[in-house]
Structure formats: C-alpha cells, structure tokens
Amino acid sequence: MPAKNPMPEVATSSSDDSARQVLRCPDCLGPVLGSTALECSSCATSYAIEAGIPVLIGRASQLNTSEVETQDHVSDQYNGVRYKRSTSVKYHEDTMEQLLELAPPRGMVLDDGCGTGAFLEFVRRRRTQVERYVGIDVSRGMLSHAQRRLKAAGGDPLLVQADACRLPFAENTFDVVYARGMLHHLPDPARGMQEIRRVLKPGGVAVVLDPNETLLSRLPRYLARRTDHFDDDHKSFRASELERLVKDALTLGETRFYGYVAYPLLGFPDLIDFDRLGISRLAGGLMRLDRIFGVLPGIRRLGWGVMMSARK
Numbered sequence: 570m571p572a573k574n575p576m577p578e579v580a581t582s583s584s585d586d587s588a589r590q591v592l593r594c595p596d597c598l599g600p601v602l603g604s605t606a607l608e609c610s611s612c613a614t615s616y617a618i619e620a621g622i623p624v625l626i627g628r629a630s631q632l633n634t635s636e637v638e639t640q641d642h643v644s645d646q647y648n649g650v651r652y653k654r655s656t657s658v659k660y661h662e663d664t665m666e667q668l669l670e671l672a673p674p675r676g677m678v679l680d681d682g683c684g685t686g687a688f689l690e691f692v693r694r695r696r697t698q699v700e701r702y703v704g705i706d707v708s709r710g711m712l713s714h715a716q717r718r719l720k721a722a723g724g725d726p727l728l729v730q731a732d733a734c735r736l737p738f739a740e741n742t743f744d745v746v747y748a749r750g751m752l753h754h755l756p757d758p759a760r761g762m763q764e765i766r767r768v769l770k771p772g773g774v775a776v777v778l779d780p781n782e783t784l785l786s787r788l789p790r791y792l793a794r795r796t797d798h799f800d801d802d803h804k805s806f807r808a809s810e811l812e813r814l815v816k817d818a819l820t821l822g823e824t825r826f827y828g829y830v831a832y833p834l835l836g837f838p839d840l841i842d843f844d845r846l847g848i849s850r851l852a853g854g855l856m857r858l859d860r861i862f863g864v865l866p867g868i869r870r871l872g873w874g875v876m877m878s879a880r881k
C-alpha cells in the first residue's frame with residue numbers, strides 16, 4: 570500500500586524493539602522478529618517497517634481497497650479540521666470521556682482503528698495506570714498523522730498498520746480494547762468483534778462506539794454517505810444489532826446513547842460546518858443538553874451514536 574504522507578525514516582530504538590515483542594504474524598500468529606523488518610519465525614513471511622510503523626497485514630486479509638483509499642483520503646480532514654477546530658475537539662473529548670467512564674484504561678491498552686491518534690493522545694493525557702498503549706489502523710494516512718500527533722505530545726505508543734479482522738497479537742494480550750467508530754467500517758464486523766475477544770485477557774474489557782441508526786438519523790446519514798467520506802462497506806447499525814454483535818463475542822455491560830443536538834452541530838466540521846453561524850459560543854450548553862438527553866427515557870435511544878462496554 571503506498572504511503573500517502575511519506576514520513577522521514579525513523580531509526581528504531583531498543584524501546585521500539587521491546588514494545589514490538591507483543592506483535593505476532595497476522596496469518597499464523599507466530600512471533601515476528603527483527604528491527605529493520607520483521608520476519609515470522611513460524612511461516613517465514615516478512616513484514617516491512619515503514620517510517621517506524623510495522624506493516625502487519627498478512628496474505629489472508631481480505632481488505633477492501635476502496636475503504637482503505639477513502640480513509641487515507643479523509644485522514645487529512647480528520648487531522649486538519651475535526652481534531653483541530655477547538656469546538657469539535659471539545660465535543661469529541663466529551664464523548665472520549667464517556668468511553669473512559671465505561672472502561673478506565675489500565676495495563677495493556679489497544680485502540681483498534683486508532684485513526685489519527687486523537688483518542689490515544691486523550692487517554693495518555695488523562696490516566697497513568699497504563700503499561701503500554703498500542704494503536705492499529707489499516708490506513709497509512711491515518712497512522713502518519715497519529716505518529717506525528719503522538720510524538721508531538723511526547724508519547725511513544727506502538728502504532729501498527731494492521732487489519733482489525735486479523736489482529737497481529739497473541740490471544741489474551743490486552744486489558745482494555747477501545748474501538749471508537751471502527752466496527753461499522755469492517756466488511757465483517759462479527760469477525761472484528763471475535764478478534765477483540767481473542768486478544769482480550771480473561772476479565773478484560775472492550776468498549777465499542779458506533780453510529781446508531783434511528784428513523785431520524787437515516788435520511789441525513791444517507792445524504793452524507795453520498796460524499797467521498799464513505800465507502801460502500803460503511804454501515805449504520807441499529808443499537809440492537811450492535812448489541813447482538815457484542816453479545817456474540819463478550820458479556821455485554823452498559824449501553825449508552827450519545828449525540829443529539831450537539832453531535833451534528835459541533836462534531837463534524839469536515840462534513841458540515843456550522844461554525845459560521847456562531848454555534849461555537851453555544852458549545853458548552855449544547856453538550857450539557859446532550860448529556861441530559863442521553864439519560865431521558867424514550868429520548869435516549871434517538872442518539873446519533875451508541876457505545877457499549879463488554880467483558881471477556
């Protein structure tokens with residue numbers, strides 16, 4: 570896969586090498602060894618390390634090229650607008666806070682589909698009981714932004730180019746897995762959930778967040794899908810469908826709905842920019858209103874998004 574944002578070559582250090590001990594061959598789960606490239610000691614497949622990021626996508630992965638291209642394409646908008654504009658950053662950090670309320674980070678933490686690294690950066694800033702942060706994403710463009718963002722923030726999470734349907738980790742590796750807005754991009758979300766289950770330690774917790782399809786969200790989502798932000802794999806689950814996927818893999822914990830008025834007005838300036846109307850001045854109030862809607866019986870299920878925690 571060609572690099573969209575080529576980065577200067579990053580020398581590997583011994584700390585990179587020790588972080589990479591957690592990595593496995595995505596095809597056979599054998600250990601992968603090496604410092605300038607990785608070779609599977611079981612099936613002898615070799616995997617490149619590009620600009621410091623191991624590319625652990627095996628031959629068995631069935632990736633949708635157009636989804637990967639779409640994500641490479643939107644990564645600049647994510648990084649340059651969605652996670653830079655102060656109002657939308659504030660909005661997204663409020664939803665990130667809710668993910669942490671569902672599962673505080675601890676031990677080994679995986680951000681599955683980490684995008685431009687905004688959530689990893691947020692988690693790093695907030696808590697300290699973490700042994701190691703790991704982020705995977707299939708998009709080179711997303712990972713290049715994540716690498717820059719996290720270096721600038723002084724962190725050293727392990728970033729890996731990988732397929733969420735074939736995670737390059739041994740079973741029972743992680744204490745907490747977050748999948749924020751990722752599952753609905755997969756051609757086979759059930760497989761993505763089974764992979765989360767596999768890499769979680771017994772007693773480990775996963776938090777997934779995805780769009781929630783309701784009668785109200787259907788039309789605007791249909792119109793948004795016609796933009797170049799979305800590939801055909803992009804799905805909208807009803808909350809009950811997402812709960813089914815989660816329950817087939819793990820023991821469901823709490824389900825929370827989020828995103829009512831503030832979500833479309835503040836969250837996606839790369840798609841719909843309401844800032845011109847002076848909406849940002851109302852951000853605090855709109856976000857408080859959204860938190861209230863999120864607990865009102867009847868109304869809460871109309872949220873644009875849903876998040877749930879689950880335990881292995």
Ligand SMILES: C[S@@+](CC[C@H](N)C(=O)[O-])C[C@H]1O[C@@H](n2cnc3c(N)ncnc32)[C@H](O)[C@@H]1O
Nearest residue numbers: 640682683684706707708711732733749750754
């Ligand atoms: C809506 S974005 C969310 C990104 C990030 N989690 C966030 O909250 O900003 C979806 C992410 O899933 C990634 N993705 C899509 N298909 C994937 C796959 N098969 N394996 C890993 N990541 C994938 C995309 O590259 C993209 O970064």
Ligand SMILES: [Zn+2]
Nearest residue numbers: 594597609612
């Ligand atoms: Zn192998």
